[in-house]
Amino acid sequence: MNFPLVQTVFDAFQATATPFWSNSAPTYAPNRYQTLPTPSLQRQGLRSSLLIMRILAPPLTQVELPIRILTHNIRYAATSLERNERPWHERLPLIVSELSYNTQFLTGSTPNNESIFPEPSAQTAAGAAFICLQEVLHGQLVDILAGLNDQDISKDSSSPSAGPIWAHIGIAREDGLEKGEYSPILYPVRVFSLLHFENIWLSSTPHEPSKGWDAGSPRILTVGVFEHRITRQRIMACCTHLDNQGGEARKQSVRLILETIERIRNQWITAICAPDGKLEDRSGEMGVFLAGDFNSLPEQEAYLEMAHSDLMCDLREHVESKNRRYGEDITFTGFNRDQDPEDQGRIDFIWLGPKETVVGRGGLYEVGVSNPALARPGLWWEVRGYAVLPNVFEEGIYSSDHRPVVGDVCLHGVV
Numbered sequence: 001m002n003f004p005l006v007q008t009v010f011d012a013f014q015a016t017a018t019p020f021w022s023n024s025a026p027t028y029a030p031n032r033y034q035t036l037p038t039p040s041l042q043r044q045g046l047r048s049s050l051l052i053m054r055i056l057a058p059p060l061t062q063v064e065l066p067i068r069i070l071t072h073n074i075r076y077a078a079t080s081l082e083r084n085e086r087p088w089h090e091r092l093p094l095i096v097s098e099l100s101y102n103t104q105f106l107t108g109s110t111p112n113n114e115s116i117f118p119e120p121s122a123q124t125a126a127g128a129a130f131i132c133l134q135e136v137l138h139g140q141l142v143d144i145l146a147g148l149n150d151q152d153i154s155k156d157s158s159s160p161s162a163g164p165i166w167a168h169i170g171i172a173r174e175d176g177l178e179k180g181e182y183s184p185i186l187y188p189v190r191v192f193s194l195l196h197f198e199n200i201w202l203s204s205t206p207h208e209p210s211k212g213w214d215a216g217s218p219r220i221l222t223v224g225v226f227e228h229r230i231t232r233q234r235i236m237a238c239c240t241h242l243d244n245q246g247g248e249a250r251k252q253s254v255r256l257i258l259e260t261i262e263r264i265r266n267q268w269i270t271a272i273c274a275p276d277g278k279l280e281d282r283s284g285e286m287g288v289f290l291a292g293d294f295n296s297l298p299e300q301e302a303y304l305e306m307a308h309s310d311l312m313c314d315l316r317e318h319v320e321s322k323n324r325r326y327g328e329d330i331t332f333t334g335f336n337r338d339q340d341p342e343d344q345g346r347i348d349f350i351w352l353g354p355k356e357t358v359v360g361r362g363g364l365y366e367v368g369v370s371n372p373a374l375a376r377p378g379l380w381w382e383v384r385g386y387a388v389l390p391n392v393f394e395e396g397i398y399s400s401d402h403r404p405v406v407g408d409v410c411l412h413g414v415v
Contacts, residue, residue: 061414062412062413062414063125063233063412063413063414064125064411065125065128065228065231065233065410065411066125066126066127066128066384066409067127067128067129067130067235067409067410067411068103068106068127068128068129068406068407068408068409069129069130069132069289069291069315069406069407069408069409070099070102070103070130070131070132070405070406071131071132071133071134071239071291071292071293071348071349071350071404072095072098072099072131072132072348072403072405073134073135073241073293073332073348073400073401073402074091074095074133074135074136074140074144074400075091075135075400075402076135076136076137076140076181077137077139077140082334082335082336082401083335083336084335084336084396084398085335085401086397088143090397091398091400092140092143092144092147092153094393094397094399095144095399096143096148096153098399098404099131099144099147099148100147100148102389102404102406103131105127106126106127106128106129106188107125107126107127107128107188107191108128108188108190108191109129109148109165109166125230125231128191128228129188130185130186130237130289130291131166131185131186131187132183132184132186132239132291132292133182133183133184133186133239134181134183134241134292134293135181135241135293136181136182136183136184137172137180137182138160138178141160141168141182141184142157142158142159142160142161144186145160145161145162145166145167145168145186146161148165148166148186149161149163149164149165149166162189163189164189164190165188165189165190166186166187166188166189167187167189167194168185168187169184169197169222170182170183170184170185170197170199170222170239171199171220171222173201173209173217173218173219173220174209174218176199176208176209180218181241182220182222183220183221183222183239183241183292184222184239185222185224185238185239187224187226187237191228191229192226192228192229193226193227193229194224194225195225195226195227195234195268196224196225196264196267196268197222197223197224197225198223198264199221199222199223200220200221200223200260201218201220201221202215202219202220202221202240202242202243202252202253202256202257203215203218203219206256206260211249212243212246212249212252212253212256213246213248213252214243214245214246214247214248214249215243215245215246215253216245216246217243219240219241219243219249219253220240220241221238221239221240221253221257221260222238222240223236223237223260223261224237224238225237225264225268225286231413233287233379233411233413234268234285234286234287235287235288235289235411236261236264236265236268236286236288237289238257238261238288238289238291238292239290239291240253240257240290240293241292241295242254242292242293242294242295242296242302243295244295247300247301250294250295250300250301250302251302251305254302254305255305257290258306258312261288261311261312261353262311265286268286269285285378285413285414286379287352287353287357287379287381287413288311288312288354289315289350289351289352289353289407289409290306290312290349290350290351290353291349291351291405291407292348292349293332293347293402294306294347294348294349295347296347297345298346303349306349306351309355310355311353311354311355312351312352312353312355313351313353313355313358314349314350315350315351315358315407315409316350316386316407318352318358318359318360318383319360319383319385319386324384324385325385325386326385326386327387327388327389327390327403328388328403329346330345330346330388330403331345331346331347331348331388331402331403331405332344332345332347332348332401332403333392333398333403334401335398335401337392348402348403348405349405350386350405350407352381352383352409357379357380357381358380358381358383359380359381359382359383360383378413378414379411379412379413379414380411380412381411382410382411382412383407383408383409384408384409384410385407386408387405387406387407388403388404388405388406389403389405391403391404
């Protein structure tokens with residue numbers, strides 16, 4: 001080990017870094033934003049510290065992290081029911097079993113088994129999952145997390161459980177606390193560390209409860225930055241529910257969502273020191289996904305605004321083979337499919353980004369090395385499958401007026 005070189009770099013770090021205790025804490029409202037302990041250094045100090053770690057660390061290793069993303073508008077617990085709609089206490093077992101069954105073989109999602117896969121290695125981690133939900137009232141969130149955490153759902157509790165298996169991020173849209181609908185993100189606490197989360201309202205005043213443009217209701221975006229505990233790969237997870245009345249609100253909301261994703265990505269840049277000693281600044285070294293109910297068909301404004309952006313792409317469009325797609329195309333059915341054909345359609349989506357890092361299944365074997373995602377040594381998404389799951393069961397019982405949507409991906413990166 002060349003200790004003089006290390007000492008020289010360390011001296012440079014001391015001269016340029018701003019101690020984290022001297023930085024003022026980020027301004028945020030209670031329960032609205034949260035950054036968990038991550039020292040905030042200025043960029044030059046961060047580069048110096050990373051260079052020290054790179055000198056002392058082994059060479060970078062390519063890793064793979066399989067992830068399942070499940071999104072479902074579960075329908076709020078209505079007191080005035082539509083035809084064929086059942087009360088929440090009847091739909092709850094269908095929702096909990098759907099979520100638990102479709103994540104049960106993934107790391108950290110069952111009470112007794114970490115995973116059915118072999119022990120994770122430095123190259124390939126066992127699969128994990130994120131669950132994104134919409135139209136979730138506070139009591140529904142409490143019920144769902146109790147069920148997923150193998151706890152007594154009938155037990156009277158006013159607070160959602162935070163483990164030992166699943167926890168959530170997100171706040172209610174009416175008051176930023178517990179009033180109104182959530183768009184929460186559920187994550188396995190034994191698999192991912194939460195580094196940062198925040199909520200914004202989709203309006204011209206995003207940091208306070210508000211309606212935007214021609215929206216009929218307040219709408220919200222939930223964002224979390226997570227780090228995989230084994231591979232140390234970082235992922236930005238986003239969940240939203242766009243307005244069902246205002247077309248302008250949907251369009252402007254997408255623009256605000258894209259701006260927010262870019263802002264948070266830039267705040268959580270991963271800098272990597274190359275073997276030649278040069279620091280490579282890679283804002284794209286964190287995978288991003290956005291899931292939710294867009295209330296927009298693929299030919300309408302909100303979908304087109306997102307699809308034409310330089311940042312995100314529709315996961316489904318990277319599953320070219322029908323053998324990799326399961327289920328129906330329609331995601332919103334209503335509660336009376338025969339009488340509501342004009343209102344049905346694909347309005348629930350999973351988006352991946354950065355756009356240039358997304359490829360179809362097979363990577364090199366399917367798309368060739370000319371794909372930008374494979375020409376770079378860093379991060380890229382491999383899309384492995386897509387499904388729209390059923391929402392109608394025996395005796396015509398609907399779990400929701402929406403079908404769940406599932407995307408299977410693998411995040412490739414370096415650590």
